[in-house]
Amino acid sequence: MTPVEIEKIFRDEAGRALSTLIRLVGDFDLAEDALQDAVAVALERWPTTGLPANPRAWLVNVGRNKAIDRVRRSIAFRGKREALTHELLLNASAPCDDDNGMLEDDMLRLIFTCCHPSFAAEVQVALTLRTVCGLTTAEVARGFLVSEDAMAQRLLRAKQKIRLAGIPYEVPDRDALAPRLNGVLAVVYLVFTEGYAATSGEDLMRPDLVREAIRLARLLDALISGRGEIKGLLALMLLHDSRRAGRTTAGGDIVLLEEQDRTLWDRAQISEGLLLVEEALRMPGRPQSYAVQAAIAALHARAPSYEDTDWRQIVGLYEVLLRISPSPVIELNHAAAVAMVDGPARALDLVNALEARGGLKGYELLPAVRADLLRRLGRRDAAREAYLKATAATQLEPLRRYYARRIAEMDRN
Amino acid sequence: MQYLLLIYRNEAEQAKMDASELQKLTAEYRAFTQSIIQSGNFKAGDALQMTATATTVRVRDGKMLTTDGPFAETREQLGGYYLIEAKDLDEALGIAARIPTAKMGSIEVRPIMVYD
Known part of the structure; x- marks a missing residue:
């Protein structure tokens, strides 16, 4: 076994092993420490013994024993919290059930706990990436543009809140499931959008985040059957991401x-x-x-070329979207699609009306859409001004270069 | 676990309520309190007098200083509390959402610290 192969197994199994350990030992921090202990043992042994038949069960069993060791040590040192720790030892030494349903539920428990509505959206994303997806604190910190220390602090506070505020480690019951699932999907989609088009930096995309978001959605689709919203989101992400190789130059x-x-x-x-x-x-x-957003992506995916895209149906689908979840961003996308059916002048009217209502103040793609429409209308000076505004509005280097290229093209012609 | 549910609302707006609105609110509170007594969640609960009646006390260098009014001027003011027993945060949040003032003000849910 090479370290790279072992690394991949940890990545695939860490979230699930952790989720079961949390249930067995009843404490987030202890479970994380115990899993790290187990990983250290695995790194030592697996290269010579080879991979155990069931790596996840191995990690859970070794982790559980490590947790018991840790608790025994702390009893010896501090001699308190006896009642609590007894209970923990009892729970933790119960045989690890191989009941797959229970283990699958553990993963859902972990996801719903990390995405609990009592956390700010950012904290939900960070916790999910760290504990469910098994990203390192440094990797999570990079997505939030904060230092590793600051992110470690944020995660620590969140885990303290789980324990001290009594956030339950369970899957919400039937009545509460739909709204809570929407919260979870919003987190998954946030992870995806940050990976699909980063908000800042040198690189347009962060494929690691995209991969994690898709992996999470697949997992949710497998664990909670028959939910259209999960299938819709998974489809949306797969279709957007299918264009990855074409979205940037070398x-x-x-x-x-x-x-x-x-x-x-x-x-x-x-x-x-x-x-x-x-x-x-x-x-x-x-x-x-x-699902409707995915249907729009599907029309793009099926189209032989940009011109031969079913723009009329895309406009119609945006109108459906505006009825079920109206937002200024969707209105802007709708306007861009209208440009392909009724021409840029009609679209510019829509964008101007939208801007006048003030709904998109500060949305960095608004000047970009305007600029594009003005350019197609041949209104060079206004287009140049809009591209400059768009450049000032983004912190993403590839986008800045793209706007500069557009301005240069106009100046040449 | 025990949680303190702190009830905040805009005092000035509450003062504008007419007699029938106040009566309705009082009845809602009575029904709510009764329901959490029956479910075994209730530990304690009270309404507070207006912040105009508040005095804030500080001791600095051994000297007691008093100021007229609440600790902080905010848009919504503390107007009452419940102390409840709940199995976890979800149950506590569910109870907080049923407090009549949750519809116009805000309920802050704080776990009680346990020393062990």
Whole structure:
């Protein structure tokens, strides 16, 4: 076994092993420490003994013993909290059930705890990435543009809140499930969007975050059956991500949808996404926002070229979206699609009206959409001004280079 | 676990309520309190007089200083509390959401510290 292979196994199994350990030992911090102990033992042994038959069960069993050791040591040192620790020892020494249903529920328990609505959205994302996805604190910190120390503090406070405020380690019951699941999906989508188009920095994309978001959605789809919103979100992410190879040049420059080489798109991922969209839209009840967004992505994925895209249907789907979850961002996307059906002048009217209502103040893509429409209308000076505004509004280097390229093109012609 | 539910609302707005609105609110509180007594969650609970009646005390260098009014001027003021027993935060949040003032003000849910 090479260290790289072992690393991959830890990555795949850490979240699940941790989720079971938390249930067995009843404490987040103790479970994390115990899992780290178990990982250290694995790193020592596995290269020579080879991989155990069931690595997750191995990590849970060794971790559980390490937790018992840790508690015994702390009893010896402090001689207090006896009643509590007794209970813990009893729980922890109960045989590790191989009941798969129970183990699957552990993972859901962990996800719902990390995405508890009593945490700020940012904290939910950070906790999920750290504990469910097993990213290091440094990797999580990078996504939030904070130092590793600051992120470690934030995670520590969150874990303290779990314990001190009595946040339950359970899957919400039937009545509470739908709203809580929406919260979980919002976290998954936040992880995805940050990975799909980073808010700042040198790189447009962070494929690690995209991969984690898709992995989480797959997991949720497997653990909670028959939920259209999960299938819709998974489809949406798969379809967006299928274009990854076409979205940047080798040098890291942005390639917009209209200029992308569609042969670079991931066909297998598109087929999977298309199937899921169908499934999500067939579910009983009103269409869900994620599924409709995925349906729009599906039309792009199926189109042979930018021009030969079913823009009329895309405009219609945006109108459906505006009815089920109205937002200024969707209005802006709707306007951009209208430009392809009714022309840029009509779209510019919509964007101007939207801007006048003040709903998109500070939204960094607003000047970019305006600039693009003005350019297509041949209004060069106004377009240049809008591209400069768009440049000032973003902290993402590839986007800045793209706007500069557009300005240079206009100056040449 | 025990939680303190701190009830905040805008005093000035509450003062504008007419007699029938006040009567309705009082009845809602009576029904709510009764329900959490029956469910075994209730430990204690009281309403507070207006912040105009508050005095804030500090001791500095051994000297007691008093100021007229509440500790901090805020948009919403502390107007009452419940001390409850709940199995976990979800149960506590569910009870907090049923406090009549939750519809116009805010309820801060604070776990009680346990020394062990």
